[in-house]
Every structure is written in C-alpha cells, then in structure tokens.
Amino acid sequence: MLLEIRDLKVGYKVDGMLTEVVRGVDLEIRKGECVGLVGESGCGKTTVGLAITRLIPERKGKIISGRVLLEGRDLFGLDDEALRAVRGKRISYVFQEPFSSLNPVFTIYEQIKESLPEKKATDRAISEILKAVGLDEIAGRKKVYPHELSGGMQQRVMIAMAIASRPELLVLDEPTTALDVTVQKQILDLIMELKNKMDLSILFISHDLNMIFRAADRINVMYAGRIAEQGPKKDMVSKPLHPYTRGLIESIPCIGHRKKAFDAIEGRTPLFSDLPEGCKFHPRCRFRVEACMKEEPGLEQVSSGHTARCIRAKELLLNGAGKGR
C-alpha cells in the first residue's frame, strides 16, 4: 500500500467557527494504481487532496484528526522540514487552473528548476523534462514566461514540474477542468502515458465522471465530506450501489442518445453548516425510506472491494431499481 488515508477530518474556519468539511474519509492508493475521487463541487474532494501533505493554509482551515500514511509513515507526525522532503519529491500536485497556478513573474525554466534537487537541476535535465511532457518547442529556451503559453501548454508545464523529481504519487486536482475539451483528452493521454512510463500512482480528483471512468482503476465517490461509495471501476459502472453514484452516472449526457432531457439529481449539495439528519443524501434521494432520516449509515461492504454508505444498497442492487437507461 502506497498511501492510506485514515478517518481524515478537516475543518474550515467560517466566522471564527470551525466547520467540518471532510468528515472522516478513508482512502487507499496502491502502487501503480490510479484512484479516482469524484463528487460535486464543494463536497470536500479538493480538501482531501490538499490535506495529504498538509497544504491547507492555516488561516483558512485545520486538519482536525486522522492519519495519512505514506508507506506506513504518518505524514501528519512529520515536522515541517521532513514534510517538505515529501512535498514535490514523493508526492506532487497538479492543480486545476494552470494559469493562476504558475508564478507570472518567473520563467518556465526557473519554475521547473525549483522542482528539481539542486544537483540535478541541469539545463539538459530541464529540457528533457519539457520534452517528456510534449513541450519540445520550448525545451532549451530559458526566457519563456507562463503568459506566453496556451492553457494546455501551461498545464503541461504544471505536469512537468510535478514529475520533475520522479515522485511516487501524483495528486491531480481537476487537471483538465479549465481546459478545452480537445485539450482535455491530450492532457489525459499524457498523464496516462507518464503513469505507465514512470510507474506513477495517481489520485485523480474530478467532478467529471467521464474523465474518472477513463483514467481510474478504482473510484471513490464523495458526498458531503464523506465517501459515499468506493469500488473497482468496472463494478461502479455496471452496478453502482449508492443512489448518488447512480444519479451521477445517469446525468452524463450522451451524444446520439435520444432523450428529452438528461436526468439530473434533484436539489443541490447541502451546506456543511446545515447538513440534514441521517443520511446526508436523503433529501435528494429517490429511494429514501423512513430509516434514512434517522441515522447516517456506515460504509458497508456489498461485494468484494466494493463498499457503499447506503442502508438499501444490497436491496436496490437486487431489484435493479432506477436503471432507467
């Protein structure tokens, strides 16, 4: 096991009060595996990604409890110095907005150089990294600034910075969301290519289920700060257990699929300051029963390696309910 997240709880400060937005998340990433973390905006998935190396700004939020184990070593127990040796070296990040994530006043060359250990930061090494992410045209050029590149190229630079020091785990936080659809595919292809070449493990965070289905081996669905369902990709596609996962899959629009309107999940994500009693999804759930409003269910294993946080998971699976497509 490369990375284990155990009962992670993170809160954000709102008006001086700490509001829990990650309410106990367990997640595992094996070596060489791509794990998807999917959910609507504001479900806490980005926060999980940042919390792994304690990147949540102190003035904004706080890791309340939990453990993050990198090959068995608890990252939350490390001092700042030791943590810096993990950040960017063993665990790297690629963020959503490449333009704002690159420092506008430093050249691409300087910014990639920073990601390398001093001894290895040679011009040749930097050129090679740029070539590895398909930026041959700016490899060897030292005076290129972020604003001179297109969004797709900027994201390639972000990826170059992330892989520069050959990390074991890559955390991709919505790496394609800010890009054009055609560019999205190129970036995804690049990521998959690098994953195979460099034997990377990946945590792929996205709200885009299509992307997750293409990239991930295993998928975690997150809702209101907790994992709602977790399992291997093929199980999740063929027999989703949680009504929320089902809703997400059904709301993917399909070209050529003649429907008057695609099914969206009704309602909106609840506010963390005002979460409903019982199952947090019940106000939006088509299958809710009396019991759903009383107690929040735990993650139950339904089949091997496939768990869901729904009291009716097994029952609904047997009935095949809601498979309207």
Add this chain to the structure above:
Amino acid sequence: MIKYIFNRLIGLVPLLLGITIITFAVIHLAPGKPTDMETQFNPKVSMEARERIAHLYGLDKPLHVQYADWLKRFLRFDFGVSFVDSRPVIQKIGERIPITLGINLASIILILLIGVPIGVSSAVKEGGFYDRFMTVFVFVGFAIPTFWLSLILMDLVGVRWGLLPISGIKSLEFERFGLFEKVIDVARHLILPVAVSAFGGLAGISRYMRSNMVHVLKQDYIRTARAKGLKEKAVIYKHALRNALLPVVTILGLSVPGLIGGSVIFESIFSIPGMGRLFYESVMARDYPVIMGVLVIGAMLTLLGNLLADVSYAAVDPRIKL
C-alpha cells in the same frame, strides 16, 4: 521600447503646452501685482512711476503677448529673471532643488527600507499581534501632525539633550570644515527632518505593501510553490515578494513630483532653504517668473515620472510589453 518612449515624449509636448497656458492664466488672474510691494506701501510713488515699473517688467502688455514672450524664452529653456532680486530663475531653482531632492530621496529610501519589511511581515502574520501593533504604529505616524512632532523632537533632541542641530542644513562654521566634517555636519542637520518626514510617510507604503502581500499570498501559485516543497522563506521572499513589489514601482514613479515639490510647513519649521519655501515666498511676492519656473519644472517632472513609472513597470513585469 525606444519607439514607445519617443512616442510618449512627443505626446507630452501638447500636454505641457496646455499646462503652461492654464498656469500662466491662473497666476495672472490672481489678485495682487508684482509691483505692489514696491508701490502700494509707499505713498510717495507716483502713478507715472508705477507705470514705469510695470512697463519694465512687461506687465503693461496684453496677457497673450506676455504669454507668447514667456513661451519664446521657455523654448530656449530660459525662465527669465526673478522680479524680486533680478537673479535668473533657473539659478534660484537650481540652488534649492538638490536640498529638497536630497531630503526627500533620503526619506523615501528610509520609508522603503522600513515600510516594505513592515508590510511583508505584517501580511505573513496577518491578524496577529505583530500585525495589529504595526497597524497602530504606522497610523500613529500618519495621524500625528508633522509640525507638532517636529517641534517636540526639536525640543527634546535638539534643546534638552543637545544631540542634534535643529535648524538649517549647515552650521555657522561650515565653511571652515574639511570635506569629511562638512558631510557629517549636513548629515547631522538632516537626521531630524528626514526622520520626521519618513515617520509620516511610513503608513502609505507599509499598508500598501501589506495589502499587496496579503493578496499575493492567497494566489494559486503560492500553493504551487508550497506543494513543490520549497522552504517557507523561498515561498514568501521569492515567489510572493516579487509579485507584491511590482505595484510599488508605479508608486515610486508617481512620487517623483513630490520629491522636488517640497513642503512649505516642513521646510519652514526646520528653516530648510528648499523648493517649498521658494515657491511660498515667490507666490507671496507675486514673483511671476519664479512661480512659473517652479510650476512648469514640477509639471515636466510629473509627466516624466508617469512615463518612468510605465517604463519601469514593463521592465519588472514580464507580462507587460511596451
């Protein structure tokens, strides 16, 4: 770049012309005449004599003719002679500019040296005790009237403790000093004025710097820098500071006119023969050539300062191309 600067300079010409017309008109429209000092207070001066003096100064001609005369001389960079002591205007200004410029330059350097670190460290510890203390400190400096603080310091440091001279920029024995002693002497005279004006100006730069820095520290690229595993020092003093300093360049360019303008109150308190007092005295005496000289040179430096701000911004920010 060169072409841009050239085009901007060409563009400044009509602007400067407009400024001179308005200034010239306003000065001459103001009540009182340059001849008043010599005539109004002396009952023996006849009507004839008054006209003769006015004619001597060219004040009997129509205003537009006077302006044309002034402009012709200005094109040769000749600002005429003072009505008061008949010395060339350019010479009178030339004596004063180094003093005012020197004091203001020293003060702005001091403000930057103290204000930028205060702003940066406040932003890093945003909302903490240090931040709040510094906020109060710089605003106290901003709020205390310059003349009051000057007088208090002159009384304490100069009179009671006798540590520093309190007025002028040279001692009486100045001419007898060697070069090294001269430098020390001027420096000692300037400590109080520079300190007082820097204290008052601290609030501006430090608050500006603080808000820039707070803004920059929330940017995504700061998170990227942290995610790379950079030292917090590198994150703040390399990635954040460089971005937060960019707008300060503009502020500096825009402060050029203030550097030579001087302050009447300030220079009067410390008896500093600078531009502020020259301007005040010439306005009181309706010394038109000197007033025009000070204002026009001030306007030119303001315009050049703006240009300098734009050019230097392009020099430090790679996103801006001229």
